[in-house]
Amino acid sequence: MFFLAPFCVLETWKGPRPSLCLPGAPRLVGRNNPRDDLAQLPFLTMCIKESLRLHPPVTVVSRRCTQDILLPDGRVIPKGVICLISIFGTHHNPSVWPDPEVYDPFRFDPENIKKRSPLAFIPFLAGPRNCIGRTFAMTEMKVVLALTLLRFRILPDDAEPEPRRKPELILRAEGGLWLRVEPLSAGPQ
Numbered sequence: 015m016f017f018l019a020p021f022c023v024l025e026t027w028k029g030p031r032p033s034l035c036l037p038g039a040p041r042l043v044g045r046n047n048p049r050d051d052l053a054q055l056p057f058l059t060m061c062i063k064e065s066l067r068l069h070p071p072v073t074v075v076s077r078r079c080t081q082d083i084l085l086p087d088g089r090v091i092p093k094g095v096i097c098l099i100s101i102f103g104t105h106h107n108p109s110v111w112p113d114p115e116v117y118d119p120f121r122f123d124p125e126n127i128k129k130r131s132p133l134a135f136i137p138f139l140a141g142p143r144n145c146i147g148r149t150f151a152m153t154e155m156k157v158v159l160a161l162t163l164l165r166f167r168i169l170p171d172d173a174e175p176e177p178r179r180k181p182e183l184i185l186r187a188e189g190g191l192w193l194r195v196e197p198l199s200a201g202p203q
């Protein structure tokens with residue numbers, strides 16, 4: 015979360031204007047049922063998903079095959095073999111994601127999602143042992159980002175070099191991600 019949110023803010027700033035992300039953000043403030051309001055942040059959700067595609071916090075996972083797996087080219091992965099699955103590679107496959115290094119939240123427009131396999135985007139993995147915290151994580155990111163963008167203007171720190179990915183146990187940014195945060199004069203504080 016603390017990694018992804020700055021990446022998301024940064025990419026959103028570089029791409030579409032932050033205000034475009036937040037047509038429903040004011041509704042998160044001072045309302046009784048924030049859960050309903052969260053569902054009304056469709057573009058922010060698209061921005062978060064595109065950040066998760068471009069910079070998946072978990073880049074690789076392993077699984078032991080419980081049965082022989084027949085690949086499309088006829089080769090077989092035998093039962094018992096441990097496979098490494100690259101989430102980063104899956105999210106940067108150019109035959110599924112044209113210009114994979116380009117940040118484009120419209121890849122997650124509902125019409126475009128329908129055109130892809132659900133397994134093309136797996137930041138929380140898939141199957142019976144997928145991430146148990148995925149709904150919590152998505153909700154937390156939406157709330158933190160919406161309330162932050164509502165109150166602050168966020169800009170990259172020009173004194174810092176362009177962020178570089180640093181895969182550790184989770185994906186991080188080399189030297190950290192540095193942003194400039196300026197309070198917005200108008201709007202709720």
Ligand code: HEM
Binds near residue numbers: 072
């Ligand atoms: C952006 C945030 C998150 C991402 C990208 C993420 C991603 C993942 C992935 C890829 C796995 C599968 C790992 C594997 O099997 O090797 C996983 C498992 C898991 N995650 Fe998350 N996660 C996130 C946030 C959270 C949060 C907030 C919680 C808890 C509140 C959580 C709890 C878990 C647990 C308990 C598992 C193990 C599930 C199992 O093995 O049955 N995760 N997560």
